[in-house]
Amino acid sequence: MGVLEVKGLSLNLDGKSILNRLNIDFWEGHVHAVVGPNGAGKSTLASTIMGLSGYRDFEGDIIFKGESIKELDVNERAKRRITLAWQEPARFEGLTIRDFIRSSAKDKSVDNIKNTLEEVGLDGDEYLMRAVDKTLSGGERKKVELASILAMEPEVAILDEPDSGIDIESIERIFEAVKVLKSKGTTVIMITHSLAVLNQAEHAFLMCNGTIVDKGVTDKIRNYFEDKCIPCPHKNIPRAAETGGRA
Amino acid sequence: MSADLTTINDLYEKINSDPHELDDPNVAHLVIDHNKVLGQHLVPGLHMEVDELEDGIKAVMRLDDNTVLEKQVHLCFGMYPEKGVQRIVMDVTIGKNARISLLSHCVFPYAIDVQHIMHGQIRIGENSEYSYFERHVHSPKGGVKVYPNAKIEIGKGATFKTEFELIRGRVGLIDIDYEATCHAESILEMNTRISGKADDVIKVKEIGHLVGEHAKGVLTSKIAVRESARAEVYNELTASAAYARGHVDCSEIVQDNGIVSAIPIVKVEHPKAHITHEAAIGSVDNKQLETLMSRGLSEDDAVELIISGLLSRKKK
Numbered sequence: 214m215g216v217l218e219v220k221g222l223s224l225n226l227d228g229k230s231i232l233n234r235l236n237i238d239f240w241e242g243h244v245h246a247v248v249g250p251n252g253a254g255k256s257t258l259a260s261t262i263m264g265l266s267g268y269r270d271f272e273g274d275i276i277f278k279g280e281s282i283k284e285l286d287v288n289e290r291a292k293r294r295i296t297l298a299w300q301e302p303a304r305f306e307g308l309t310i311r312d313f314i315r316s317s318a319k320d321k322s323v324d325n326i327k328n329t330l331e332e333v334g335l336d337g338d339e340y341l342m343r344a345v346d347k348t349l350s351g352g353e354r355k356k357v358e359l360a361s362i363l364a365m366e367p368e369v370a371i372l373d374e375p376d377s378g379i380d381i382e383s384i385e386r387i388f389e390a391v392k393v394l395k396s397k398g399t400t401v402i403m404i405t406h407s408l409a410v411l412n413q414a415e416h417a418f419l420m421c422n423g424t425i426v427d428k429g430v431t432d433k434i435r436n437y438f439e440d441k442c443i444p445c446p447h448k449n450i451p452r453a454a455e456t457g458g459r460a
Numbered sequence: 461m462s463a464d465l466t467t468i469n470d471l472y473e474k475i476n477s478d479p480h481e482l483d484d485p486n487v488a489h490l491v492i493d494h495n496k497v498l499g500q501h502l503v504p505g506l507h508m509e510v511d512e513l514e515d516g517i518k519a520v521m522r523l524d525d526n527t528v529l530e531k532q533v534h535l536c537f538g539m540y541p542e543k544g545v546q547r548i549v550m551d552v553t554i555g556k557n558a559r560i561s562l563l564s565h566c567v568f569p570y571a572i573d574v575q576h577i578m579h580g581q582i583r584i585g586e587n588s589e590y591s592y593f594e595r596h597v598h599s600p601k602g603g604v605k606v607y608p609n610a611k612i613e614i615g616k617g618a619t620f621k622t623e624f625e626l627i628r629g630r631v632g633l634i635d636i637d638y639e640a641t642c643h644a645e646s647i648l649e650m651n652t653r654i655s656g657k658a659d660d661v662i663k664v665k666e667i668g669h670l671v672g673e674h675a676k677g678v679l680t681s682k683i684a685v686r687e688s689a690r691a692e693v694y695n696e697l698t699a700s701a702a703y704a705r706g707h708v709d710c711s712e713i714v715q716d717n718g719i720v721s722a723i724p725i726v727k728v729e730h731p732k733a734h735i736t737h738e739a740a741i742g743s744v745d746n747k748q749l750e751t752l753m754s755r756g757l758s759e760d761d762a763v764e765l766i767i768s769g770l771l772s773r774k775k776k
């Protein structure tokens with residue numbers, strides 16, 4: 214049994230079915246990847262697990278450590294130490310990186326805030342007092358987002374497209390940061406359509422058209438994703454999750 | 461001033477400043493409690509005549525031509541009693557090629573019904589620079605009514621900058637009314653950052669007339685209201701000379717039952733002048749809110765943090 218389980222999740226947005234009887238479960242302390250083409254519903258799944266507004270009305274259940282978290286507000290889920298790094302993180306006028314990271318940090322010391330910045334490849338002294346606003350590049354903003362997740366020391370971290378906007382040179386730093394999360398026992402869920410990110414995972418799920426169509430070890434899912442999924446016109450969806458098991 | 465030293469120290473503690481700053485002979489200061497001068501110190505080139513009025517003071521300040529004051533001048537206007545009126549009349553004349561920066565603290569920590577009326581007449585000479593930072597400390601009860609108003613004449617090539625900020629306590633009523641006339645190549649910058657709650661009322665009226673060629677003006681207001689607080693922001697910028705440039709920027713955040721309005725008036729009376737305005741009014745952005753909540757902050761704490769950022773001074 215996983216630490217976090219999604220059971221029979223169906224969700225409509227604007228009258229359109231986006232998630233369809235989706236089942237997925239994540240193992241405690243492991244690094245997972247949810248892969249699938251654009252529009253598969255990956256970010257929607259992340260938003261639903263986090264409980265964001267607009268994603269609260271669905272069928273099915275979300276179980277964390279054996280208890281339903283379906284009725285909990287975003288911050289109540291976060292108090293259970295579930296968090297989300299956004300695909301396109303919000304900008305905050307005038308809010309310093311220091312205060313932004315400190316607001317989530319378990320250890321609120323400036324030294325620790327600087328350390329987490331270093332862990333994502335940003336110079337602590339240089340960035341500490343900059344604002345989390347539009348003066349940061351997309352990649353810098355993503356790194357700050359990840360730093361705030363590291364500082365939070367969560368139980369479950371959902372990272373939505375952790376590599377998007379990140380330059381090639383920095384990508385290894387992001388992967389190092391994921392390892393830091395794992396070393397602290399965090400269950401990591403990376404959402405991606407990138408093979409490089411997929412390769413960092415221990416378990417992978419293939420998502421297509423609002424449901425999980427396959428799961429298993431990373432190699433297996435990679436082959437499927439490379440060969441079949443991208444051109445998949447969603448006509449012959451493999452029968453959900455019957456194929457393959459866990460690694 | 462030794463007899464009143466404890467009061468001054470007390471005032472300075474209220475505003476988190478070091479009272480020893482006032483011991484520095486290069487730091488000019490004027491400390492007023494209600495209508496009494498508690499302390500005054502001048503530096504070469506700066507002249508000040510202070511008359512005590514029945515309900516306040518009248519200060520005539522003059523800075524000589526070519527006088528550049530490196531150290532900020534400290535003004536402190538306090539009112540310790542719970543009730544009363546304090547009227548400050550300031551008549552300021554800055555000579556040519558001079559520079560002065562004033563830090564004005566207005567401290568009404570125990571106010572239940574206190575009115576603070578500031579009446580300013582400011583003339584800034586050619587190529588001079590005048591910065592005025594006004595920081596308020598109010599009582600947590602909201603019993604303060606402040607009416608800062610000023611008429612400012614900004615000479616050719618001169619710069620006028622003002623910042624109004626409430627650093628502690630509740631607004632009560634703030635009713636700002638500033639009007640500046642900007643001559644050729646001058647620069648006007650007005651910044652207001654105020655956060656209100658309960659039944660606070662915030663009124664901001666800032667007017668700039670860019671009458672000289674190449675004059676520049678920026679009016680910025682960042683206002684947040686919560687609970688039943690109200691805010692009215694009126695920003696007017698007119699340009700009547702070639703190459704005058706202006707921008708009006710108004711952000712207002714409204715939560716709970718707060719009510720805000722923003723009236724930007726931009727008027728261009730010369731084909732080669734240019735003014736822009738930008739206004740954003742609404743509740744706290746939901747994505748910002750949910751980002752912070754997804755890190756474990758309560759909704760209230762998240763709103764607080766977002767507003768504190770919005771109202772924070774720009775780091776230079």
Ligand SMILES: Nc1ncnc2c1ncn2[C@@H]1O[C@H](COP(=O)(O)OP(=O)(O)O)[C@@H](O)[C@H]1O
Nearest residue numbers: 226227229231250251252253254255256257258
């Ligand atoms: N608020 C919405 N209303 C209607 N459709 C939406 C909304 N948000 C997303 N969608 C649609 O849901 C599908 C899945 O989107 P998303 O979860 O962002 O996909 P992914 O992250 O896998 O690229 C897309 O077809 C998208 O257009």
Ligand SMILES: [Mg+2]
Nearest residue numbers: 255256257300
């Ligand atoms: Mg997405």
